[in-house]
Amino acid sequence: MIKKLKELYIKADNEMGIDPRSDEVYAVAGLFDTPNEIIIAADKVSSSAYKDFDVHTPYPVHGLDDAMKLKPTKLGYFSFLFGLIGTISALVMIGWMSGIDYTSIVGGKPFFTIPPAIPITFELTVLFSGLVTVGVMMFLFNKLPWTNNPLMDTEYMKRVSSDKFGVIIKASDEKFNKEEAINYLKSLGSKDVSVIDKFKLREGNTRAPIFEKKFISALAATAIIAALGTYVTLNWLLFQDPFNFMWEQQKVTPQQPSEFFSDGFSVRTPPEGTVMRGFIPYEYKGLPDSMVKFLSNPLPVTQTVLDKGKTRYDTYCSPCHGYYGDGDSRLRGQFPNPPTIHSEKVRNWVDGNIYHVITNGQNVMPSYASQITREDRRAIVHYIRVLQRAKNATDEDLGITGKDTTGTQKNTQDTTTQNQPDTTK
């Protein structure tokens, strides 16, 4: 297995172009020993008729750029430009995302301001600029990768990547002549001049191996498989529930039986004397009516209060007392009908007395203190007064409304109800 793999690698390696070389000359190369020699040689070559030459050194030698008469690199412009693009895109991104598209208040601050955006803007500036600098340097200026560079695997390359300095004159130069170039390099003082041939590409193949169909399709297949694999895995992971201890908790939910309590109920009855939140115990509970006949209703009469009183009355009182307080129960005799609230007696009660009856209960009527809040009971009292006034309205009352009173019939309904026995005592 490993042996096969090794063979495969060697084959792939050879296909990038090692052996054998073609007969076509790539360049003539000369080696020099010291940095000073290479500077002088580079200066002479750059002043000569040869234009297509290059100098190879194991490390950057200062002054060689001048000697080769190279123009200064334009890399800095790219770095600056893309740094600027990074800055602007960071600000636009943050501004749009947090200022326009998804505004959320954080600590009462404005949606978009510059100070909190500075760190990310700086980082993106550096990121853009740095990556572009390296990318441009490697791929645009230096035209790498160049995997079948003819200089690879030559004695010349071995020397110049270690401790020697070299000049090559390429065959692509207009003035190139193999013998002349060898003699020229020797005249510069090079002690070791060699001829470097191009790699032989496989027959019928003029493209670089990296652009071969097989390679490209293998690359594409790998990319697609990797992308799909990542996509599926990530999606699968996203919809996993890794632990569900959080939503299967040991807690009591409504209507659930309990094994813990002997009566099997999970909902417990509150202990004696427990006061519900918002309910204040009624001071006159269980006391006779005489104690409360001086109590007034502190709640102001407003439209809101009356509306509320109507709602509460219709909800809690009307099933027995009827919508207008006539004692016409909707329960159709299944429960004893209460007396009317329009009797002389009830109309003469102070507000406190009605309130007391609602709170305390009376005869068969139970206490409503646990169902209706204090304030709502008072609102109901006001509403009962409204009903009483409306039922026993006089002509003067109609005068208040400014309507024509002639022809209105006197309401006689109350006389029938008033004959019912008084059961309030």
Place this chain on the structure above:
Amino acid sequence: MWLTVYYGIGMWGNNSTIGWGFGIINFVFWIGIGHAGTLISAILYLFRQKWRTAIARFAEAMTIFAVMTAGLFPIFHTGRPWLAGYLIPYPNQNAIWVNFNSPLLWDVFAVSTYFTISLVFWGIGLVPDIAAMRERTKSGIKKFFYKIGSLGWSNSNRNWQHYERAYLILAGLSTPLVLSVHSIVSFDFAVSVLPGWHTTIFPPYFVAGAIFSGFGMVATVLILLRKAFHVEHIITIDHLEKMCKILLATGTMVGYAYGMELFIAWYSGNQFEQFAFINRIFGPYMWAYWIMIACNVGFPQLFWFKKVRRSIPIMLVIVILVNVGMWFERFVIIVTSLHRDFLPSSWAMFYPTLVDFGLLLGSFGFFFTFLLLFLRVLPAVSIAELKAVTPHAQPTIHLNGHDGPGKSDALPVEDIHIKSE
């Protein structure tokens, strides 16, 4: 680690008072260690400190691995590491964007940018060296990878010209970057309102501490490395001595920061601030505080003496203590500030669990695995850069009229590349 992933971070010693435990301590610790590499390669490069070349490559590699190690901890600390992708602002199915006002998000950007730029910096430094190794490898698997890695680099001066400029620009970009990363990490603390965290000295204090701990770790590993690989002639005692001087300087800066924190606590007149620091020094975690003071401020003071600076065993002991001390610094900052906050009813102590210690130990394992792999397959010392600063490596003549001493008597450059095997 599996326990953490499966059961969540309830396996850690964190509780509702001390919400940040070992996870964040380890994160800050490793990020700090990651600062030495880029400092050496970028800032010392701009200052033309030539001695840096012997240790730069190694320190850069250390940076990358330390940042990788550090990056694991916040991801685990999220509790659902597979959802860490939500930290990146991309148009996701929830149609929400990240909170750009949060220092924790700044961290995401700072750490990932730092990692990317450090990786690129390290990568372009490697290209010429891989090319040199390519020329010395016979056909085979190794050669294949070296060939790919070197991108066909041929040492052409037309390439070197752009290469040098790119290196300079990257150094210029990395210099503010390296300072920004730990500043932003310190914002995680300083932007909160907790006494002991809410101080303006945090960014410079953290950066000094990061350089300190980074150099501590570089020195620790280098001392062992030069012995194991017999490269004492390349990473010389002079290099180590210079690192000791930097350790002394940054250690004293950190000491100044400790003192300044106490001074401000007193000078501010803020009783919460004062309590936080008195509690730090004399409270239940006073042992951690005094370990920190001794290891970070005390022992490095021995580096004033030249004999100590040039003695390998003493140096090794001190730099290991520096690593310990810097870990405890983060422990002190995080745990003692949190464990007694404004509300005495919520005061608590921090009890790390076995899982915590396992992750701490595992992070060292993770880091050293990568480091040793790097030492095995790639050149640990920058070959090309080191050659460029060897004596007589640069020409003595200048062509623009100011000729040097004429014909040079320069010696051939010593062949000092390190083979990978």
